[in-house]
Amino acid sequence: KQEVTQIPAALSVPEGENLVLNCSFTDSAIYNLQWFRQDPGKGLTSLLLIQSSQREQTSGRLNASLDKSSGRSTLYIAASQPGDSATYLCAVIYFGNEKLTFGTGTRLTIIP
Amino acid sequence: NAGVTQTPKFQVLKTGQSMTLQCAQDMNHNSMYWYRQDPGMGLRLIYYSASEGTTDKGEVPNGYNVSRLNKREFSLRLESAAPSQTSVYFCASSEALDRAYEQYFGPGTRLTVT
Numbered sequence: 001k002q003e004v005t006q007i008p009a010a011l012s013v014p015e016g017e018n019l020v021l022n023c024s025f026t027d028s029a030i031y032n033l034q035w036f037r038q039d040p041g042k043g044l045t046s047l048l049l050i051q052s053s054q055r056e057q058t059s060g061r062l063n064a065s066l067d068k069s070s071g072r073s074t075l076y077i078a079a080s081q082p083g084d085s086a087t088y089l090c091a092v093i094y095f096g097n098e099k100l101t102f103g104t105g106t107r108l109t110i111i112p
Numbered sequence: 113n114a115g116v117t118q119t120p121k122f123q124v125l126k127t128g129q130s131m132t133l134q135c136a137q138d139m140n141h142n143s144m145y146w147y148r149q150d151p152g153m154g155l156r157l158i159y160y161s162a163s164e165g166t167t168d169k170g171e172v173p174n175g176y177n178v179s180r181l182n183k184r185e186f187s188l189r190l191e192s193a194a195p196s197q198t199s200v201y202f203c204a205s206s207e208a209l210d211r212a213y214e215q216y217f218g219p220g221t222r223l224t225v226t
Contacts, residue, residue: 089154102154
């Protein structure tokens, strides 16, 4: 079964630290992977989209990497700020199922 | 640009009642989607529309119907609401169904069925 897993479900980090969020997928045959942010009671905001031919994407303090062979993606957040507190979701489009398959997210809390 | 808008933001229904969730996008996107989000289960696709005039079932279509009214608008209808349909519903759009394109999400509708 094609699944997406995000561990841990929750993470607390002191302000200013660099951190890594993890995403695992069960099949290396993917078209792309997308990272989203969701604030409490809000919709999803797209952060980064990595095509299957790419190894990483960067936007400001965020860097997402993709390793298809190991079925893993990481979202690196540099110099964390309280405003980074949110739930981060990763989603994958698998070959043969051209719709987003979502993980259940990591709830990140940045401690001032 | 407003992006993707959804109405209503909140709704409480009694079992057996019907309602329509509205979604509109102003990005001239061809493809639109309806998801539901439940605790511990992530987002699951209910229906999608690759382009104006077409709709297709997603992972969890039972109990729902959709209408792609025009290129901008995509509505989701619950004909006879059940407590199992208590969830947060998100509409999304993308430039095309092609997997190269990002999806953009609305703010969600929080539905409770009692």
